[in-house]
Structures are given as C-alpha cells and as structure tokens.
Amino acid sequence: xxxxxxxxxxxxxxxxxxxxxxxxxxxxxxxxxxxxxxxxxxxxxxxxxxxxxxxxxxxxxxxxxxxxxxxxxxxxxxxxxxxxxxxxxxxxxxxxxxxxxxxxxxxxxxxxxxxxxxxxxxxxxxxxxxxxxxxxxxxxxxxxxxxxxxxxxxxxxxxxxxxxxxxxxxxxxxxxxxxxxxxxxxxxxxxxxxxxxxxxxxxxxxxxxxxxxxxxxxxxxxxxxxxxxxxxxxxxxxxxxxxxxxxxxxxxxxxxxxxxxxxxxxxxxxxxxxxxxxxxxxxxxxxxxxxxxxxxxxxxxxxxxxxxxxxxxxxxxxxxxxxxxxxxxxxxxxxx
Ligand code: HPA
Ligand code: ZN
Numbered sequence: 001x002x003x004x005x006x007x008x009x010x011x012x013x014x015x016x017x018x019x020x021x022x023x024x025x026x027x028x029x030x031x032x033x034x035x036x037x038x039x040x041x042x043x044x045x046x047x048x049x050x051x052x053x054x055x056x057x058x059x060x061x062x063x064x065x066x067x068x069x070x071x072x073x074x075x076x077x078x079x080x081x082x083x084x085x086x087x088x089x090x091x092x093x094x095x096x097x098x099x100x101x102x103x104x105x106x107x108x109x110x111x112x113x114x115x116x117x118x119x120x121x122x123x124x125x126x127x128x129x130x131x132x133x134x135x136x137x138x139x140x141x142x143x144x145x146x147x148x149x150x151x152x153x154x155x156x157x158x159x160x161x162x163x164x165x166x167x168x169x170x171x172x173x174x175x176x177x178x179x180x181x182x183x184x185x186x187x188x189x190x191x192x193x194x195x196x197x198x199x200x201x202x203x204x205x206x207x208x209x210x211x212x213x214x215x216x217x218x219x220x221x222x223x224x225x226x227x228x229x230x231x232x233x234x235x236x237x238x239x240x241x242x243x244x245x246x247x248x249x250x251x252x253x254x255x256x257x258x259x260x261x262x263x264x265x266x267x268x269x270x271x272x273x274x275x276x277x278x279x280x281x282x283x284x285x286x287x288x289x290x291x292x293x294x295x296x297x298x299x300x301x302x303x304x305x306x307x308x309x310x311x312x313x314x315x316x317x318x319x320x321x322x323x324x325x326x327x328x329x330x331x332x333x334x335x336x
Contacts, residue, residue, distance in 0.1 A: 001296070002324040003083045004303040004317070005267055005278050007211055007234035009160075010090040010108075011058050012270025013074050022060040022069075030056060042273050047192050047243050051132075051162055053273070058094045064107035067099070071111035079119035081279045082324075084317060086123040087186075087308060089158050091130055093142055101145045109153050124308060126186055128158025129174070131166035139174040147181040155308045158211065159187035159201075167193075168200035175205040184208040184308055186234075191245055195219030202231065209234055209306060214245060214253055216262075223260050232263040232306035237285060238276040239269035249288050258295075265303045297325050 014022070016038040023030045032041040044050040061067060078086050090108070092101050099107075108125065116122050127146045129139045146154050157178045159171060168175075168187060175185050188211035189201035195218050201207040202225070213233035216222045226233070237252050239245075246252040257264050266285065268278045276284075286296055304317045 001082065001282070001300060001328055002321045003081065003278055003282070003300055004085045004307055005078065005083050006087045006209070006232075006265050006303055006307055007236060007267035007269060008086055008088055008278075009270050010070060010074060010088050011061070011094075012054065012273050013077075014057060014060075014070050015073060015077075015272055018070065018073060019057060019060060022062075022066055026060060026062040026066070028060050028062075030060070039275070042275065044242055044244075047162060047164070050243055050273075051130075054270075055094065057273075058091070061095055062098045064099055064103045067104055067107035068111040071108050072115045075112065075115035075119055075121060075123060077277075078123070079115075079121045081277060083278060084121050084320070085307065085309065086121070087126055087156065088123050089126045089128050089160065089186075091160065092127050092145070093133055093138065094130060101142075105149060105152065105154075112153065124155035125153045126156040126158045127154060128160045128186075129171065130161035131159050131168075131170070132162050136170050136174075139171055140177065143174045143177050143183075147177065147183055150181065150183060154183075156184045156186045156208070159185075159189075159205065160211070161188075163188065163191055163193040163197055167197060168205050172204050179206050186211060188212055190215040190233075191240075192243070195222045198222055198226075207231065208308070212236065212240070212245070214240060214257065217253055217256060217260070223262070226263075227261045230263045232265055232302070233257065234267050235264050236267045236269035236274075237281060238274045242274045249284060252288075254285060255289050263302060263306060264299065265306050266299050293329070297321075300325075 016035045032038040092104055095104055146157050178185055185205045185207050186209050187201045187205050187207050190198040191212035194215045198210055198213055198216050201210055209232040211234050216226055241249055266281050268276055268281050271277050285291055304314055
C-alpha cells in the first residue's frame with residue numbers, strides 16, 4: 001500500500017551492515033562486531049541507554065560521503081516500501097565537530113537528489129536538537145542555520161533526545177526564532193514525560209505536530225485541546241514498546257488515541273534499532289488491534305494530510321493514494 005512517513009530519524013535508520021562498514025572505515029570501535037551482536041546491542045534497558053547507543057551510532061559518521069551513503073540507502077529502502085514521501089529528522093549538532101553543518105547538508109542533498117531521481121520518492125529534512133545539549137545558547141546557531149537553508153531542503157525544526165529533565169521551555173528563544181521565520185516546530189513530547197511536556201511543546205514551542213505525544217492521555221483537558229485543534233501525533237508503536245513507553249504492543253494506547261478522535265499518523269522512528277519497518281508497523285497494528293482496510297487507509301491518508309507538503313502536493317498524493325488503494329482492493333477481490 002502507498003504510504004508517507006513523517007517521523008523517522010536518519011541516524012537511527014542506518015542498516016546494521018552499513019554501520020559495521022562505516023565503523024571499520026572510520027576506525028570506530030563499536031561494542032558490536034557482527035549483525036547478531038548489533039541486534040543484541042539494540043536491546044534497550046532504558047531511554048538513557050537508547051540515547052547512549054544512538055550517540056555511538058552517530059560517532060560512526062565522519063565524512064560527507066558517509067552522509068551520502070546513508071541517505072541514498074534510506075531512500076532506496078523507503079521506495080521499496082512504497083513510501084512516496086518522508087520527513088526525515090537528523091541531529092546536525094551531534095556531528096558538527098567532524099562534519100560542518102553546511103557539509104552535512106550538501107552531502108545529504110546530493111544523495112537525496114540522486115536517489116529521488118532514481119527511485120521516484122521524495123523527502124524533506126528536519127534538523128533537530130538533542131534537548132540535553134548545553135549550553136542551550138548553542139542551539140541558536142543551529143536554528144539560525146536551519147532558517148538560512150529553508151529553501152535548500154529544510155522544512156521543519158525538531159527537538160529530540162532525553163525528555164526527562166530537559167523541558168521544552170529551555171528552548172523557548174530558539175523556537176521563537178523558528179516561528180518568526182515560518183519554520184514549523186516538530187518537537188518530541190509526551191514520550192517519556194507526561195502532559196506538561198506536551199503543553200510546553202504546544203504553548204512555548206508552537207508545535208505543528210507532536211513527536212509521539214502518546215502520554216497526552218494522562219490529561220483530559222489536553223486530549224480535548226489536541227482533538228479540537230487536530231494537532232497531529234507522530235505515533236511509533238514498536239519504538240514505544242522497545243523504549244518502555246508502552247509495556248507491550250497489545251497494551252499500546254493507539255486504539256484509545258483513535259477513539260478519542262485524535263489525529264494520528266503511523267511511523268517507524270528508528271526502524272533497524274527497533275527491528276521494524278514502516279510496512280511492519282502497519283501490519284502489526286492491523287493484526288494486533290484488528291483494524292480493517294478502511295482504518296489502515298485512513299491512517300495512511302492522515303500522513304499525507306499531516307505532512308508539511310504544500311496544498312497542491314497533498315492533493316496530488318491523496319489522489320495517487322486513492323488510485324493505488326482502489327487497485328489493491330481489486331487485487332484482493334480477485335484473490336477471493
Ligand atoms: N525520542 C527522542 N529522541 C529520539 C528518538 C525518540 O524516540 N529517536 C531518536 N531520537
Ligand atoms: Zn523520534
């Protein structure tokens with residue numbers, strides 16, 4: 001089925017075999033030396049443990065061509081899954097000691113353009129901040145750079161990393177600059193922290209969408225606000241299970257979010273780190289929650305609607321989705 005993906009991290013999408021290759025090329029010693037060891041390394045005991053592994057992965061990116069390689073592979077994989085368009089988060093400040101912001105962007109754009117031509121799928125870039133970065137003032141440099149490159153592939157500005165102890169309010173001035181420049185705010189919130197963090201993302205950062213946001217359910221007033229304003233939540237079910245946000249897929253609050261009338265999209269977050277893909281996310285939710293074709297199609301269309309694409313692009317994608325879903329319907333009928 002056709003899909004878009006609105007919440008997926010570039011560094012968290014590096015395939016295990018590519019990570020091993022990059023570590024070797026750049027003389028980085030990882031605690032895992034084979035695909036099997038990487039699989040084991042990707043079992044997370046806590047969110048902080050996940051972040052530690054994430055930074056170790058980032059340390060394997062040391063040259064512009066490393067970015068080219070992972071972007072090209074990323075889009076190839078999205079195309080294989082019939083993901084027509086992706087909004088891709090990356091964390092430029094994490095790499096800046098090794099590759100400058102401009103070099104990162106040039107390399108990403110070079111591979112993006114090549115892969116877009118070759119595979120016929122597209123992507124937009126969402127640089128984000130690790131919310132535990134200090135001094136916080138350094139984040140002003142990141143946002144100013146992102147604003148300068150709005151015509152150059154950058155479509156939004158994010159906030160990720162450990163939510164506990166690092167509330168959105170720390171980055172008020174940074175996101176005020178983004179807002180002034182009409183650069184949409186796409187912060188993570190309501191993942192390992194509760195409603196206060198989501199309120200902060202909305203009121204202080206002017207979030208256009210919330211990354212995760214699943215813990216909004218702890219505050220009925222927040223649920224009402226999110227429903228009335230139809231603020232989209234980028235939901236990633238397997239990520240939530242792997243990081244202890246939900247204790248199992250069966251107990252994930254996705255059905256409750258939907259029955260509350262919230263605007264939900266389905267995402268893979270860091271697919272190889274959680275041993276998943278976007279295709280598998282849709283299969284898992286359909287099976288676990290017994291969602292029918294109409295619900296699945298609606299969730300896929302929500303992705304188009306919640307994206308940052310211009311209106312006419314959304315219209316084009318929506319009719320393409322309608323056409324492909326209708327063909328799928330015929331194919332399924334033909335099999336009966
Ligand atoms: N939350 C916060 N930061 C992240 C995540 C996440 O799920 N994935 C990659 N960075
Ligand atoms: Zn994320």
